[in-house]
Amino acid sequence: MALVVCGIVLALLHGLSHGIDYQAMVHALRHTPNRLLAWSVAATALSYLALIARDVCALHYVGARIPGSALLLGSFCGSALGNAVGFGALTGGAVRYRAYGAVGVQPDQITRIMLFITAGFGVGLAAYAAASAVLASTAIGRLLHLPAEGLRLGGVATLASVALTVLLCGVRRAPVQLGQWQIDVPGAGLTLVQIVLTGVDLVGAAAALWFLLPEGRVDFASFSAIYAAATALGVISHVPGGLGVFEAVVVFALGNRVSPSLAAAALLAYRAVYFLLPLILAGVLLAVYELARLAGRATGATERVLRGAGLLAPIYLGVFTFAVGTMLIVSGATPAFGKRLAALHDLLPLWAVEMSSFFGSLAGVLMLFVARGLFHRLDGAWWLALVLALANLFLSITKGLAWDELAVISFFILMLLVTRREFTRPASFLRQPFTVEWFVGIAVVLAGSSWILFFAFRDVAYTHDLWWHFEFDEQAPRALRALLGMAVLALVLGCAQLMRTASGRVEPPTVEELGQAGRIIGEQGRSEAMLAMMGDKSFLFSGSGRSFLMYAKRGRSWVALYDPVGPREEWHELIWRFVELADEHGGRAAFYQVRADSLPFYLDAGLKILKLGEEAIVRLSDFTLQGGRWQGLRYALKRGEREGLSLELLTPEEAERRIQTLTRISDDWLSERRAKEKSFSVAAFDPSFIAAQSVALLSQRGDPVAFASVMTTDQRQEATIGIMRHTTTASPYAMEFLFTALAQRLREAGFARLSLGMAPLAGIGRTPLSSRWHRIAGLVWEHGGRVYNFQGLRTFKNKFHPAWEPRYLAASGAIGPFVALADVVVLAGGNKT
Incomplete structure (x- = not known):
């Protein structure tokens, strides 16, 4: 899909580029007035202040209080990374998980924060676009060739829907029940504030671009509607940062009001101001926190915030490294400024300029590969990134006096040095694995740079002789050679990774x-x-x-x-x-x-994370059987005693002596169910395994009828039920009696917790905002009783009033969690590799 979207975007840009003159665009970009740049920076600051305020509202919504330093780290850095990389909700959620989680905000609260922000942005964007359509319907209609009356009616209807949403939030006091989920209604005031803040964010972001357009060509109200539509389409496209899609919509919508060359120049400056500048400031913030952490004087909450900043450093460096690599690749595909090359003419030989341009582009490709190693905290990737950056300090000068590249690379080197201790994993860059998605990302960058090259040099007629032209002013051949070198290097590295041998042999433990x-x-x-x-x-x-x-x-x-x-x-x-x-x-x-x-x-x-279910943990200090809530268990004990049930807790030595009795009970249980022994995540009846644990043996009038193995450690803090078996003649109250009596024995022995095991799919609710996994799991929970008694298992364990603790599956890949979960089911069923 990424490759398809990339192709569509390049096709759109190709169609629009016929009206863009590269030299005119560069001239307009270089001569953008400083006054307008300052206004654009101020509007960007307003937008990011609104983003921080949105997080304050979201934290208030979930009832969390955090230090200001953690708010700045999570909100500002999360927004900067999310805007630069795209997938803002996903990237911002990962950043906030580290920043807010470090100061005690719970995972479910962070999930609700991200849902609240995402929903607020969607409603706020709709309100913003509708208000723009109402205020400037005539101008927008002329600009986009749409009926003004229809725009006005559509805007009024959208604003009415937003107002109704706010009103409903004010009327509704009780939580909204969606399946097993409860969603607290934020209230009219908080909802309205969130929508207003989203509007302020969009006003600032739109103004940051509007100030960079030629003055007097389009009014701000009309441009606001264009900006809202471009933003929405960029989000829908799922292209990182809406890159290409956003630009295509803006250039097309501005039409004859603004020259395509001037619009393209404004968009490039906007990307630098609104995306790159906050990303650099986020790096500065992380560097300050990292230096404070190195000083080692922070304590308490401040120390936790600094530790959260350390967790963000690899993510930030990975993103920034990919951006630097892209910058070097695009630099190699575009012409250098003529005056700068002329200045080098008398200082350097031609071969130095040629080699600098070529190797600088190759370094950009290597940066794209190194970025993944930095995500993984590899020390080998850190060293290679540092070497490449230091080399490009020299190459940026010798290939064309690229002072802007020099500044960015210098900042990159500073960030690498400051965050050095976060990259201590002793692994080589060459041994790191790459996913198909990563190769697709690199392919998209190379495809985009190829389009930029042919756009920048489209006035140069292509001939085969171009490859062999070596002159100071022959920049098209130099860019072609650099592009070929980049493509070959990427292909070689990609093939080397994809063709790596893998045995995959797993040896049993000795x-x-x-x-x-x-x-x-x-x-x-x-x-x-x-x-x-x-x-x-x-x-x-x-x-x-x-x-x-x-x-x-x-x-x-x-x-x-x-x-x-x-x-x-x-x-x-x-x-x-x-x-x-x-x-x-x-x-x-x-x-x-x-x-x-x-x-x-x-x-x-x-x-990736999936919730599997919840584990039942009995707090033995509360297990007193006194009061109304324990009435059912007291009845089970009395009924069991009348039926002659008695419990004996065997030591490992005693369990080994009575292994034949336990085997008889286990065989009867398996025969009745026509089942075979489980493995992996489920305890199996193996004499050596059983004999290494305590065993709760239940007898009925002196005849053993059931048992449960009890897994403990030397610390004697927690006990876990292992394998459970009973005969067909056992009382219906046998297992309830066994667990109740066992919990009492363990409490008397000083244990604090007893685990009754996990209830699969428990606590996984379905809501309109749920993932597909949650919806599928919810359906299985409700209707899968014929296959597995999910609800019955939880109901039985609920008799012991446990604390339900969530359990998760973490797996790599987009569909990896689902495939891995299927393989776990097979492994637990007793099947081998």
């Missing part, structure tokens, strides 16, 4: 590895990690040997179960190593049943 994993498990508090001792999963240990990941492979899916086990400070490196391990073998990395507090690790690794 006895020594199982012993090492067991020691690590005993030293931490999460009892679910005991599933590693089943022996059906491979291990990836940290460099220190103090932590590990357990994983299995099916097809191209490399699936790690749970978060890493061990000290939290080693999780980041382990997660990255696992992602790279999967990528090196041509697979997708996935992390199954990870917790909410660990999501930043997976977001930093560029993974």
Whole structure:
């Protein structure tokens, strides 16, 4: 789709470019009055102040209070990156997750913040366009050849709809129930403020471009409608920043009022003022925070904000590196200024200028590849970016005295040096994997630069002899050679990546590895990690040997179960190593049943997140069975006692001695259900695995009828139910009695938590704003009872009044999470790789 959209945009620009003279455009751009640039910068500042104020409203809406430094970091940097990269909601959400999450804002609150901002922008954009249509319907009608009366009526109808929306928000007090989701209505006042702030944002952004247009050619009200339409189409196109689509709409709509050459010059200046300048200021802000963090004097909330800034540095450097690479590529495809080349004529030999132009363009291509390594925090990518930037300090001068490039590259070097300690992952740039999407992005940049080259030199007649012309004033041949070099280099690097061999072989754990994993498990508090001792999963240990990941492979899916086990400070490196391990073998990395507090690790690794369900955690300190809410469990205990039920908690040694009894119960359970043993994320009956745990054995009038294995660690903080089995003759109250009595025993033994396991698809609601996954999951939850008793499982666990904690799947790729989830189902069903 990206390639198709790119082709459509280039076709539109080609049609519009017939009225644009390149030299006239460059002349107009260079002679833009400083007064108008200052007004454009002021309008840009107004727009970004409104964006920050929108975040203040959104934070008030979700009831979150954060320091001003965190607000500036999340709102301003998020907006700057979102505008530059495109996909503002997605990019802004990732930035806010790191900035706001660092000071305690919860993930669900950040999701609501982004929904509130996105919805407010949509309604505000509609109101802004409608107001412009009403105020300047006659002028807009003449400009776009549309009936003024129709524009006015459409604008009034849209404004009436917006007013009705605000009114409904004021009338509605109770939350709106959409499936299992509750959406709090923001209220009329907050909704109106958000719409007004969106209008101020759009006024500032439109004015930033309007000031750069030739004076007196089009009034601001008319231009506002054009700007709103161009913005909306740019958003709908999903092209990063609306690049090309936005420009095409503006140039077309201005028609004969503004010369296409002058309009193109204004648009280029606007991109620099409204997009590049805030991006540079965001880098300055990150640099200031990083220097403050290096000073090491911050404490409390300030320290957390600075840590959040450190998490943003790789994202920012990756974006800026891609932008610098694009700048160098476009520079190689466009002619240098004649006076600057003339100045070099007496200072440098021709070969120096030729080589500088050629290698500067190649450096731009390498920058596009290096950007991905910076996203991944690779130290090898950092060093290569620094070397390329330092080389281009020299090349920018020798190829044509490109002082503007020199300034941008100098700032880039400064940012690299300031953020050095964020890039410490010992991995080579050449070993990093690339996705198809990344190659598409690079292809789009090269295609765009090719179009720019032929547009800039369209007055030069093409002949085969052009390739062999070497003169100071022969810039078209120089650009052609640079373009060919860039294309060849990109093709070579792309083929080298796509043709990498991958074995994908996964070895089972050795006895020594199982012993090492067991020691690590005993030293931490999460009892679910005991599933590693089943022996059906491979291990990836940290460099220190103090932590590990357990994983299995099916097809191209490399699936790690749970978060890493061990000290939290080693999780980041382990997660990255696992992602790279999967990528090196041509697979997708996935992390199954990870917790909410660990999501930043997976977001930093560029993974997509899906909610799987919720895990039932019984707080044993509250498990007293006193009061009305525990009436059902008290009845189950009394009824079980009347039926002769009794519980015995076996130690591992006792469980090993009675393994035949446990085997008999398990075989009866499997035979009744015609099932086979599970694996991976589900505990299986294996004598060696069962004998390594405590077992709750339930007897009915002295005859064992049910059992549940209890996974614990040496810390004795948390217990997790492993495998559960019962015979066909057991009482209907057997399992309810077993869990209730077990919870009482564990509470008396000093345990704080008892995990009853996850309820799949629980807590995944469907709303009009939900993702497709949430809608599908909601339908399965409601109507999938014939396949799996989703609701019945949650209802049973709800009897114990647990705290429901969300669990997620993190996976790489656009459809990777869904494919990985299907592979997890197969793995859990007992199927091998």
